[in-house]
Amino acid sequence: MSPHYPRLFLLILPAAIVFTAFFIIPMTRLIFIGGTGENGWTAYHAIFTNSRYLYSMIATLILSFSVTIISVIISTIVGLFLVRNQFYGRDILISMLTFPLAFPGVVIGFLVILSAGRQGLIGYISKALTGDKWVFAYSIAGLFMGYVYFSIPRVILTVMAAGEKLEPSLEEAAKSLGASPWQVVKDIIIPALKPGLIASSAICFATSMGAFGTAFTLATNIDVLPMTIYTEFTLNANIAGAASLSIVLGLVTWLALYIARSLSGTSVAPAG
Amino acid sequence: MNPTATSIKLTNCAKTFADGTQALKPLNLTVKAGETIVLLGPSGCGKTTLLRIIAGLEATDQGGEIYFNQQNMTSIAIEKRNIGMVFQSYALFPNMSVAQNIVYGLKIRKLKPQAIKQRLDEMLEMMQIEALAHRRIDQLSGGQRQRVALARAIAVRPNLLLLDEPLTALDASLRDRLRSEISELLQKLGITSIYVTHDQSEAMALADRIVVMDEGRIVQIGSPYDIYHRPKNEFVANFVGNVNQHPHVFNTDYLTLFRPEDAEIVEPSKGEFEAKIMSVLFLGDKSRLTLDCGFKKPIYVDTTLRQDFKTGMTISIYVEPERLIRLKTTDNSSAAVKES
Ligand SMILES: Nc1ncnc2c1ncn2[C@@H]1O[C@H](COP(=O)(O)OP(=O)(O)OP(=O)(O)O)[C@@H](O)[C@H]1O
Numbered sequence: 001m002s003p004h005y006p007r008l009f010l011l012i013l014p015a016a017i018v019f020t021a022f023f024i025i026p027m028t029r030l031i032f033i034g035g036t037g038e039n040g041w042t043a044y045h046a047i048f049t050n051s052r053y054l055y056s057m058i059a060t061l062i063l064s065f066s067v068t069i070i071s072v073i074i075s076t077i078v079g080l081f082l083v084r085n086q087f088y089g090r091d092i093l094i095s096m097l098t099f100p101l102a103f104p105g106v107v108i109g110f111l112v113i114l115s116a117g118r119q120g121l122i123g124y125i126s127k128a129l130t131g132d133k134w135v136f137a138y139s140i141a142g143l144f145m146g147y148v149y150f151s152i153p154r155v156i157l158t159v160m161a162a163g164e165k166l167e168p169s170l171e172e173a174a175k176s177l178g179a180s181p182w183q184v185v186k187d188i189i190i191p192a193l194k195p196g197l198i199a200s201s202a203i204c205f206a207t208s209m210g211a212f213g214t215a216f217t218l219a220t221n222i223d224v225l226p227m228t229i230y231t232e233f234t235l236n237a238n239i240a241g242a243a244s245l246s247i248v249l250g251l252v253t254w255l256a257l258y259i260a261r262s263l264s265g266t267s268v269a270p271a272g
Numbered sequence: 273m274n275p276t277a278t279s280i281k282l283t284n285c286a287k288t289f290a291d292g293t294q295a296l297k298p299l300n301l302t303v304k305a306g307e308t309i310v311l312l313g314p315s316g317c318g319k320t321t322l323l324r325i326i327a328g329l330e331a332t333d334q335g336g337e338i339y340f341n342q343q344n345m346t347s348i349a350i351e352k353r354n355i356g357m358v359f360q361s362y363a364l365f366p367n368m369s370v371a372q373n374i375v376y377g378l379k380i381r382k383l384k385p386q387a388i389k390q391r392l393d394e395m396l397e398m399m400q401i402e403a404l405a406h407r408r409i410d411q412l413s414g415g416q417r418q419r420v421a422l423a424r425a426i427a428v429r430p431n432l433l434l435l436d437e438p439l440t441a442l443d444a445s446l447r448d449r450l451r452s453e454i455s456e457l458l459q460k461l462g463i464t465s466i467y468v469t470h471d472q473s474e475a476m477a478l479a480d481r482i483v484v485m486d487e488g489r490i491v492q493i494g495s496p497y498d499i500y501h502r503p504k505n506e507f508v509a510n511f512v513g514n515v516n517q518h519p520h521v522f523n524t525d526y527l528t529l530f531r532p533e534d535a536e537i538v539e540p541s542k543g544e545f546e547a548k549i550m551s552v553l554f555l556g557d558k559s560r561l562t563l564d565c566g567f568k569k570p571i572y573v574d575t576t577l578r579q580d581f582k583t584g585m586t587i588s589i590y591v592e593p594e595r596l597i598r599l600k601t602t603d604n605s606s607a608a609v610k611e612s
């Protein structure tokens with residue numbers, strides 16, 4: 001056995017270097033910086049005691065959660081449709097759907113302003129139809145729209161990859177046993193897509209929790225947590241506060257993903 | 273026979289796929305209640321397509337009609353046809369246990385829990401898979417999966433059981449065992465069944481009637497005995513076994529064929545023709561001789577004689593006249609049968 005150890009060590013080395021240099025060292029520093037402010041380690045408490053922080057945290061969680069749900073629902077339907085149907089222009093449509101993947105948050109924010117801003121298309125149409133000008137680019141609704149916009153392509157790609165691997169004979173077997181189209185979706189398709197859906201929900205949720213560019217561009221009335229961190233860091237020069245909020249943001253996101261993963265683990269276990 | 277067994281009638285059913293492939297030419301087929309029909313033919317001849325049309329997984333082209341017990345089912349969706357289907361790939365639901373797979377159709381039919389439990393136990397016992405009830409699908413062997421797939425299909429008491437090459441994915445010895453089990457099961461249940469295979473011995477063993485198909489057409493329908501001994505044309509004769517062309521009886525209107533086991537090795541004075549042994553394949557219960565009789569194709573002869581045949585020997589062959597298969601040589605193109 002022992003002759004294998006040097007080789008194993010060599011193989012682990014790059015991973016260990018990356019992990020130490022980019023994760024352990026900065027994280028540890030960040031944790032300590034969080035505790036060096038005038039309030040010391042109680043800075044980590046502030047997320048619960050400071051109402052602005054708490055409010056920001058809750059708003060971010062609700063936003064990310066609803067963005068995830070809506071994106072997954074829309075993308076599953078669209079993704080399955082694209083896998084199942086051949087039509088003229090399908091390939092171009094698919095590549096266009098993945099277009100927003102390349103956009104930074106600023107561009108997404110700009111697009112939201114273009115459609116739902118004061119001079120936006122939605123306002124223009126709603127004015128013509130109802131007499132009211134709908135402007136929601138600078139509220140949480142605008143943020144929601146932007147986040148859904150950049151989440152959808154990611155989820156669609158995952159759904160399509162999983163959908164292409166769906167075995168058609170499973171659905172045919174279910175139908176032959178009398179299952180209605182809806183029962184086929186519920187009993188066969190969703191369970192088969194589930195691992196992919198959970199993975200992409202996790203990514204979608206984490207991206208929404210940490211997204212900054214869009215929030216920055218829209219300068220919404222409600223601050224999401226990354227905006228709060230930015231404000232603390234640059235405007236208030238509260239470096240310890242920013243660091244502690246960052247750690248908490250990371251922890252909460254990690255916890256949410258962990259719960260999602262373990263939930264999916266139990267529900268796919270064999271049933272009696 | 274099962275009193276609820278259903279008869280099937282197809283009239284003028286054809287299938288042209290979206291890409292223009294004509295997988296089936298217009299055909300008619302009648303299946304009696306309780307009968308086991310085997311669709312037999314080479315790869316790509318349209319067996320699966322025909323089965324899928326009967327199941328309702330594909331629509332027949334305009335003009336085709338499908339009847340179950342005189343009831344027109346042409347536009348009825350598969351989920352309303354009350355059929356049982358067994359797929360080559362098993363198609364068991366990976367997110368459900370063996371038991372959940374078997375009762376899936378019963379749950380859809382909203383049977384009472386007690387009735388479901390009872391039917392489940394009955395199926396597990398019938399297929400001898402009691403011990404597997406709580407296993408996951410990926411914990412089963414190929415043969416076990418096939419049993420579960422069968423149990424799931426017959427648990428719903430279907431009007432019609434459709435099986436598409438259910439044994440192809442299994443190894444030879446398991447295939448033989450399951451083949452006789454399926455044969456017994458179909459006898460016992462008396463469900464009308466349609467079984468697809470490209471294996472002639474499977475077809476012989478299972479069928480009440482065999483439907484031989486080629487290039488989207490039905491070439492011949494008949495009992496296994498008829499198909500084997502009275503093939504309609506050279507294609508059928510070749511597909512269900514080996515045939516030799518008789519070297520001496522030759523006529524431009526007729527093709528005269530015989531099967532290897534119908535040739536007798538006789539004394540020179542009684543022989544119809546002489547041939548040289550090119551090779552000997554000893555199979556234990558019989559020997560297969562490859563003969564050269566100056567004809568372009570070799571002739572195959574099976575013999576159970578206890579004689580040590582050697583390559584290079586010359587032997588005399590006789591075939592009894594009633595064992596000869598005579599086919600009209602011009603018959604091939606008009607071979608497609610019309611059944612009313
Ligand atoms: N969805 C489809 N679109 C186009 N052509 C198809 C489709 N399905 C089958 N075909 C074609 O129709 C013909 C008949 O196919 P089918 O699957 O019925 O053959 P089969 O007799 O079951 O063959 P095998 O023994 O290989 O399973 C083939 O030429 C096949 O390529």
Ligand SMILES: [Mg+2]
Binds near residue numbers: 319320321
């Ligand atoms: Mg087939």
